[in-house]
Every structure is written in structure tokens, then in C-alpha cells.
Amino acid sequence: MSDVALAWRQYRLERRLFWRNPSAAFFGFVFPLLLLGLLGAIFASSQSDLDRVVPYVAATSIMATTFSALAMSMTVLREQGVLKRMRGTPLPSGGYLVALGASAVTNAVLQVAVVVVAGKLVFGVGWPVDWLELVVFTAAGVACLASLGVAMAHAIPNVDAAPAFSNAVFLPVVAISGIVYGGDAGSNGVLSDLARALPLVHLADGLHGAMVTGSSLADNAGGLAVIVLWLVFGAILAVRGFSWEQKRS
Amino acid sequence: MSTPPDAIVVRDLRKSYGDHEAVRGIDFAVARGEVFGLLGPNGAGKTTTVEVLEGYRERDGGDVAVLGHDPASRPRALRERVGIVLQSSGMYRFLSVREALAHWASLYPHPRGVDEVVALCGLQDKADARIRTLSGGQARRLDLALALVGDPELIFLDEPTTGFDPAARRLAWEAVRELRGLGKTVLLTTHYLDEAQQLCDRVAIVKDGRILATGPPAELGVGAATRAQVRWRDADGRPQEREVEDPTALVHELTAAALARGGTVAELTVTRPSLEDVYLQLTAEAPAERDEQAVARV
Numbered sequence: 001m002s003d004v005a006l007a008w009r010q011y012r013l014e015r016r017l018f019w020r021n022p023s024a025a026f027f028g029f030v031f032p033l034l035l036l037g038l039l040g041a042i043f044a045s046s047q048s049d050l051d052r053v054v055p056y057v058a059a060t061s062i063m064a065t066t067f068s069a070l071a072m073s074m075t076v077l078r079e080q081g082v083l084k085r086m087r088g089t090p091l092p093s094g095g096y097l098v099a100l101g102a103s104a105v106t107n108a109v110l111q112v113a114v115v116v117v118a119g120k121l122v123f124g125v126g127w128p129v130d131w132l133e134l135v136v137f138t139a140a141g142v143a144c145l146a147s148l149g150v151a152m153a154h155a156i157p158n159v160d161a162a163p164a165f166s167n168a169v170f171l172p173v174v175a176i177s178g179i180v181y182g183g184d185a186g187s188n189g190v191l192s193d194l195a196r197a198l199p200l201v202h203l204a205d206g207l208h209g210a211m212v213t214g215s216s217l218a219d220n221a222g223g224l225a226v227i228v229l230w231l232v233f234g235a236i237l238a239v240r241g242f243s244w245e246q247k248r249s
Numbered sequence: 250m251s252t253p254p255d256a257i258v259v260r261d262l263r264k265s266y267g268d269h270e271a272v273r274g275i276d277f278a279v280a281r282g283e284v285f286g287l288l289g290p291n292g293a294g295k296t297t298t299v300e301v302l303e304g305y306r307e308r309d310g311g312d313v314a315v316l317g318h319d320p321a322s323r324p325r326a327l328r329e330r331v332g333i334v335l336q337s338s339g340m341y342r343f344l345s346v347r348e349a350l351a352h353w354a355s356l357y358p359h360p361r362g363v364d365e366v367v368a369l370c371g372l373q374d375k376a377d378a379r380i381r382t383l384s385g386g387q388a389r390r391l392d393l394a395l396a397l398v399g400d401p402e403l404i405f406l407d408e409p410t411t412g413f414d415p416a417a418r419r420l421a422w423e424a425v426r427e428l429r430g431l432g433k434t435v436l437l438t439t440h441y442l443d444e445a446q447q448l449c450d451r452v453a454i455v456k457d458g459r460i461l462a463t464g465p466p467a468e469l470g471v472g473a474a475t476r477a478q479v480r481w482r483d484a485d486g487r488p489q490e491r492e493v494e495d496p497t498a499l500v501h502e503l504t505a506a507a508l509a510r511g512g513t514v515a516e517l518t519v520t521r522p523s524l525e526d527v528y529l530q531l532t533a534e535a536p537a538e539r540d541e542q543a544v545a546r547v
Contacts, residue, residue, distance in 0.1 A: 013352050016344075082338070089357075090325050
């Protein structure tokens, strides 16, 4: 059996498992939709605000389904010894990790699709104006935040600490990125500098360009560069710190 | 005609964790179709040795061959022929037993039937239950089932029955005997003397990262050491001691006699020697015996 066929089997298993695990399904699907409903209700009076809210929720969804979900699931799989068990089977290690990552990517893509459709049908945002830009930013954002999520898992010492660790990053980043992206923090403050050093606000800006304004890839090249830099950083940390076994602490 | 090569060959294996030398030069070979046991206390280096052979740890020194492969490079051709039961390992808790076994089977080129393995491991009643609902013993039997479903030639069992109740232990022993009956090679670790005696064709007694002795359990004194010592004071108050294979009859005799005369059996105890006692015996006696033999040969 080829490596691809084995990885595909594992991917299908991961998809089945995703829907059976309540906490995974919550962070993957319910949380972003909750955020969309909440922010949509708050900004319902202004279409231009809604036009900004929807891409921001799409970016946050990508972070929840890749960064948070992988930080938690990789920690659980490692600490429970599932990674070690899988490593003893004929499934190639690389194929296994690809299947895990691909499952997270599937959730991210489904989420972006749901947010785009909800934006059109519920919140009056038009269909995306630049599909290529949407694909490029979604792909870069998914790869970046997935690699950072795996890297994050290396820093989490045990299963009990996993939600605290991942939320300690996720919630502040979502908050400051939202404020800066929304234009409420001025352009020169420390908060603004911090948010603009992180990938999420650039992902939201890129999606906003793709979904609403049509500002081109070239216009958002700077932001894309920040995302790619974080992708490289995350990928290096994800690979270097990787362990198939429980932490001995 | 050449005999088939050994399933496992280990020569001068060494492995350290930092300053701690877990394995300090171990040699043994396991023939095909043999059930071989590494017997020793916790921390003896059994698990480290097995995990080197399974491809989880890189050795610091020595030569190792598993079914003709070097396990350090973890070739897929080897992983397809080996089944592993780790000392502890997690599982996808939201799958059912049957789903898990079907998935595992699909990863191997020539798997056994799922139902057959379910029955072999005594999981019929739990086949459709979610894994998260299994008891500790059932989860351990699932570990065995997952290791067997790929129909491996060689099975590693790292303390397969630790924490089992007697009935579950007997079931696991049956499964191992069945594997031997199928011509499989089994390498198991245990710190139970009776388990080594019941299951293993040969054992290596491991302590402090070294092998003290290798051979059939009975020849190593493991068999004798599992005999029960019965001690009591007789009707005249004199201390008595006897070593028996099964103390049931003797204890019955003693208590029946005591009851018949309307008395008690004073200070009655039934003990089995611990692994430590066997080590003390082995480490104390083995060199002396060897000296005698050396003298005799001269």
C-alpha cells in the first residue's frame, strides 16, 4: 500500500474522530460562529462595520481551527501516548502528521467558507471580489497558524495545561488584533506595533481586501510577508521541538 | 541446510540517559518461534532494551538485528512484521473497539480478521463500545488486539499483565500460548516470576542494566523459587517449615488436624520468594557454582 493511501486512510479517521470529540468540534466550529453572531449583532447598524467584522471573524476562525486546535490536540496525542503508538505501525510518520495537519486545514477551509456564506446571506457582505487573493491569504494563514500551533504544543507540559496555554496566546492575540484591525488604537501606539508584528491582523487585512475592498495582493504584500516570516519561524520550531513521546516531567 | 537466523540478536547493547547507564552491555538472541522473557525489577533496563529493539530509542553502542533489520532506521518492511504492546500508550478514545481494529488492520499488508482478534483477546462484549468506556484491563487487552491484528511474526510485550486480576492474567497467558502455537516469536518483559515460568521458553534475568543469567526458567532456579514456603508451630510449639509447589493440600491438612483437636495452627504463614530473593540467590550462588565447575573441569 502506498504512503499516500495510508495517509488518506488516517485522514479519514481523523475526520470521523473530529466530529465525535465535543471539545474539538466546539473550538473548531461553534466558537467562531458564536463570535460572528455576537460581533454581527453589535455592529448590525453599519454595513461598513459589518464589512470589516466578517473578514476578521474568518481570520479568527483560521486561528481557532489551526493554532488552538493543533496546540491542544498535539499535546493530548503526545501525552496520552497515541503518537508513540502510531509510530510503531507501518503508517509512515510523515503521512501521519500530514493527515493530522490536513484535518485541521479542512476545518479552517470549511470555516472560511461558512463565514463567507454567512457574511453574504446574513450580514449583507458581497461575495469575495478577489478569489485568488482569498485563496492565497487563507493558505498562508492556515500554514502559518498550523505550524505555530504545533510549535506551541511543544511548550505545553501536560494535557491539563493545554487549554490555559493555548488560550493565553489565542485570546490576547485575537483581542489586540481586533482592536488594531478595527482602527481604534491609533496607528503609532505600542499596541498597534505589537499587533502588526503578529500575523493575525495581516491575515484579517488580507481577507478584508479579498472579500470586500478588492485591494490587490500587491497592496497587501507587506502583510503577507509578515505571515510568511511567522510561517518559517513556526515551521522551524515545530520540527525542531517535535517529540513522539510524553514529556518526562 | 542452514537453520533460520534468529529473530532477534543483541550484542553488547548500551544505552545511557545523561549520566544514568540504563543498559550496560547486554547480549542475547531470540530464536524464531521462541517465547523469550526479560525478567527483572523496575529500573533494570528491560523497557529500554525493548524500546531499542522496537525502534523507539537509538542505542549508544552495540549491534542489534530484528528480523534481519536494524531497528534504529525504522524500515517499514520491519514495522509491517512486528506487533508492539507498550507499557502504556494512549488510544483514540472516541472510536469503538471494532473501528480501531479495522483501521489498524488496514495499515498492514496481510491483517488477521477483526472478529477473530476480538475473540482471541476476549473483547466480544465490548466490540462496539467506545474505547473511552473500557476498564483498565479491557484497554490492556485492546493493546494486545491492536498489536496482533496486523498478523505480525514478532510481538513485543512490555509488562503485558501488570495490574491484571488473576482471571485477566490467565486470559493473557492463553493468548501468548496461542501465539506460540502459531509459530510467532514473542519477546516479553515481566517482573513476575510465575509469568516467566508459565510462558517463557527461556528468560534473561536483568538487573542494573546487565544480564545475570540466561536460560530456561527451571534451570535458572526461577521454578524452584516460585514454590511456596509454609511455616507454622506444631502442637508442641516447635517451629515447622516446608516448601511445596501448591500449599492448598498442606494448609488443609494442618487446619483440619488443628480443628479436630479443637486447637489452632499457631503462626501459620504461606509465602513465596520475591524476585529480590531470587536475585540474591542467583547473585550469591551463581558465581560459586561456576567456580566449582571450573575447578571440576580442571
